[in-house]
Amino acid sequence: EVQLVESGGGVVRPGGSLRLSCAASGFTFADYGMSWVRQAPGKGLEWVSGINWNGGSTGYADSVKGRFTISRDNAKNSLYLEMNSLRAEDTALYHCAKSLPGEQWLVPGYWGQGTLVTVSS
Amino acid sequence: EIVMTQSPATLSVSPGERATLSCRASQSISSNLAWYQQKPGQAPRLLIYGASTRATGIPARFSGSGSGTEFTLTISSLQSEDFAVYYCQQYNNWPPRTTFGGGTKVEIK
Numbered sequence: 223e224v225q226l227v228e229s230g231g232g233v234v235r236p237g238g239s240l241r242l243s244c245a246a247s248g249f250t251f252a253d254y255g256m257s258w259v260r261q262a263p264g265k266g267l268e269w270v271s272g273i274n275w276n277g278g279s280t281g282y283a284d285s286v287k288g289r290f291t292i293s294r295d296n297a298k299n300s301l302y303l304e305m306n307s308l309r310a311e312d313t314a315l316y317h318c319a320k321s322l323p324g325e326q327w328l329v330p331g332y333w334g335q336g337t338l339v340t341v342s343s
Numbered sequence: 344e345i346v347m348t349q350s351p352a353t354l355s356v357s358p359g360e361r362a363t364l365s366c367r368a369s370q371s372i373s374s375n376l377a378w379y380q381q382k383p384g385q386a387p388r389l390l391i392y393g394a395s396t397r398a399t400g401i402p403a404r405f406s407g408s409g410s411g412t413e414f415t416l417t418i419s420s421l422q423s424e425d426f427a428v429y430y431c432q433q434y435n436n437w438p439p440r441t442t443f444g445g446g447t448k449v450e451i452k
Contacts, residue, residue, distance in 0.1 A: 257441075259387075259443075266430065266443060266444075266445050266446045267379070267381075267387065267430050267432075267443040267446075268443065269432070269441045269442060269443060272439055272441070274439075279439055280439065281438065281439025281440050281441075283440075283442075284344060317386060317387075322389075322392060326392060326393075326434070328434040328435070328439060328440075328441045329377050329389070329392050329432070329434055329441075330387075330389065331389050331392075331398065332389070333386035333387055333388075334386065335386055336386065
């Protein structure tokens, strides 16, 4: 059974940093692209970042480019999101997602339950 | 950035009726479109990818169509468990970028 467990969320002041982690199990992690997708309270879905199976390709939403960095450790079956210069508008539930195989690595096929990030002074 | 526009924002449908949801892209995305269902308090679930391919385990009453800039998700006969919010998503591999539509809430009439 596929499991994605996010951690690292919390309350942080504007301008601060957080590192989110996603522990994956139940599938061959190194074979799949992964994404982070967020959802602000009461709002819709916003793709944040994606990474292909070996980390050779990454993408970012314009709203986070230059502030957030996605990475993965295939030996540890883990995905990460380093978030710097956080703003109030980054407040959201952050979901880790396993992508469809192969060329469709930007399509989140299975989602974790998320970790909540609150940016507030 | 490719903008995805979903309509209507809310759709009121009676159980057993057909529901038709629309999604429009600001430029052509070929068939690089997915649909998701999200129920309150739950993570989204992938329904359709490649505009018309049902994901594993998705019932046949869900179907997707379209290409280019105009796409449709059809639920042929709404069941009680289908009342939820539905999102479309476009995806391009280069540059690696994807955006979601604003969502359509399907509610009980």
